Ligand SMILES: CCCCCCCC/C=C\CCCCCCCCCCCCC/C=C/C(=O)SCCNC(=O)CCNC(=O)[C@H](O)C(C)(C)COP(=O)(O)OP(=O)(O)OC[C@H]1O[C@@H](n2cnc3c(N)ncnc32)[C@H](O)[C@@H]1OP(=O)(O)O
């Protein structure tokens with residue numbers, strides 16, 4: 245059996261699709277998740293969870309209030325704490341992430357920031373003594389932490405953060421203070437009600453000199469009573485577009501005293517007498533953000549996959565309209581428009597995940613290098629992850645929204661759960677740096693690279709920048725995916741140079757650097773997007789080329805073909821400067837035929853991610869494909885359907901109608 249999710253009693257339309265798959269989904273899972281060992285571990289963890297009934301949702305999540313969602317995730321966390329060591333290797337971050345996703349889903353919970361930013365901040369920013377004091381406690385979950393940086397008035401511009409940490413040598417203490425309303429910390433996940441500690445980012449002040457944003461370890465709540473400590477104002481910021489299982493919070497300090505050794509001092513130091521030692525790299529304190537950004541291609545890829553699992557399975561079950569055979573309606577997945585809506589997103593999701601593996605490894609390596617005193621890789625990774633987080637979050641949002649529409653009316657119902665996936669994923673366009681701002685960070689790096697080429701210093705170009713120094717060449721589109729990479733290289737190179745030239749010309753015309761930058765910003769962001777999309781395409785092709793299993797490689801090459809044709813058409817206006825309109829027509833034909841080629845493997849390609857029903861939380865996307873029965877059962881469970889006549893009918897509607905009858 246090639247597709248391992250074939251089960252007796254499943255919807256026959258889905259079974260038929262699974263039988264058509266030309267490759268082994270377990271082998272594909274091993275490629276997706278980086279190794280056979282980890283793919284097996286994922287399945288084992290999922291299996292073990294299913295044997296612990298207390299870890300199941302106590303009722304459908306979509307019918308829960310916000311308070312119920314928060315309480316439910318806390319209940320599950322407490323059950324998990326009894327089983328943690330049996331379920332996973334607690335030192336393995338990917339196993340832990342899988343466990344969290346399976347049990348708690350994506351709507352956030354008390355530990356959302358503890359694992360993703362609080363612990364990573366301690367790992368990267370605390371010195372050995374501080375790690376000795378706090379890291380073990382955090383890892384054992386004796387304390388719950390979050391990352392409190394953003395303020396009501398400033399998130400993007402970290403240099404304008406208003407919260408101060410003023411050092412007094414006389415008492416060897418910092419005083420943390422919130423001087424204005426806009427200085428209130430605002431947004432940090434799990435801050436409002438769950439965390440009793442936070443890494444707080446504040447402007448370090450010593451003898452009236454402001455040294456800028458630095459991280460501090462701050463206790464917020466009493467460990468026995470969980471009440472806020474004196475001098476601390478903390479609470480929840482209210483409901484959000486999604487992610488409502490998390491208590492994003494606000495936080496204010498009123499002259500709150502903090503011992504000197506609570507400033508995280510691996511890289512910068514304040515001595516007892518107030519002497520300040522600056523870090524080896526000015527932006528080393530930003531590492532927790534780089535850590536999360538380096539994970540985002542993977543995480544967003546998985547968000548998109550969840551929506552696609554739902555949409556592709558549903559499209560294989562949903563029958564509507566006719567093609568040749570007028571005796572039976574067709575599966576909507578057979579419509580070319582449906583394939584065009586979904587398959588390029590499947591390709592992107594695979595590509596994002598392959599990129600994600602690369603950037604996670606690059607971050608891990610950087611962490612080691614920085615600990616050994618080598619900060620030279622920081623700019624490269626900052627530039628790469630800034631562009632990548634911006635492009636993947638935007639395209640994931642587009643892909644999920646297409647997946648929703650591909651499910652017609654039922655996609656709009658919370659039974660599909662796609663709107664929740666969309667709401668959570670789209671938050672990524674904003675958190676960890678607003679997308680435009682981060683594209684402009686990459687643009688700084690691109691402009692500098694062009695300046696290196698212009699001044700004859702091409703040898704100093706960073707990784708993946710050499711193409712900026714190469715001349716345009718003739719493109720032979722029949723030579724395979726590499727030719728499409730060339731199209732992207734041409735388009736990105738031209739746009740990067742064009743935006744840089746514009747910026748330079750504006751400065752030469754007398755505009756200040758900042759004004760010239762702002763007047764070139766749209767062109768600069770376009771350059772960053774093209775550069776990043778080139779990186780994604782190259783990584784995808786490189787990864788697929790390295791695969792040895794013939795049947796897996798074959799279907800992934802089909803997927804690469806969908807990707808390269810779709811992407812080049814998607815940048816048609818830029819591509820037209822390098823390929824003719826006749827060539828574009830031929831790319832269009834190739835895209836349609838590649839959709840057709842991929843069609844029989846569509847269900848197996850998304851099944852290969854092996855996302856359990858528990859994690860998916862979608863009635864529409866369940867593995868068994870019994871869409872209509874499941875949908876009706878779900879609607880019957882709605883709290884509104886637990887009584888025939890609602891109190892509001894008796895209280896308002898009936899009297900109103902009765903009055904109208906008089
Ligand atoms: C046991 C293990 C368990 C682990 C398990 C994990 C479990 C996980 C649990 C659950 C997961 C379940 C999965 C469910 C998924 C749920 C998903 C939802 C999760 C939600 C989480 C959301 C978390 C969000 C957190 C945040 O948002 S934190 C706040 C983020 N804020 C920002 O990003 C602010 C953006 N702003 C900036 O970064 C900066 O201000 C700036 C824009 C970069 C500008 O900085 P500035 O200092 O002003 O510098 P410039 O002058 O512009 O540039 C100067 C110079 O510096 C260079 N630079 C800048 N940054 C860096 C850097 N980081 N590194 C290197 N260099 C940098 C810049 O390039 C310039 O260089 P040049 O001068 O040379 O050009």
Ligand SMILES: Cc1cc2nc3c(=O)[nH]c(=O)nc-3n(C[C@H](O)[C@H](O)[C@H](O)COP(=O)(O)OP(=O)(O)OC[C@H]3O[C@@H](n4cnc5c(N)ncnc54)[C@H](O)[C@@H]3O)c2cc1C
Nearest residue numbers: 391392393394398399400431432433671674675676677680
């Ligand atoms: C779900 C979620 C979770 C979050 N979790 C956390 C957390 O755990 N901890 C934490 O500290 N923070 C958190 N945040 C806050 C988040 O990091 C910030 O909202 C984010 O960095 C954007 O900053 P901002 O809100 O100041 O946006 P703004 O910068 O005010 O953005 C508004 C607009 O201004 C534009 N803009 C701003 N500056 C520039 C510029 N220089 N050039 C061009 N355009 C510009 C932006 O592009 C955008 O269009 C979270 C946010 C969300 C949505």
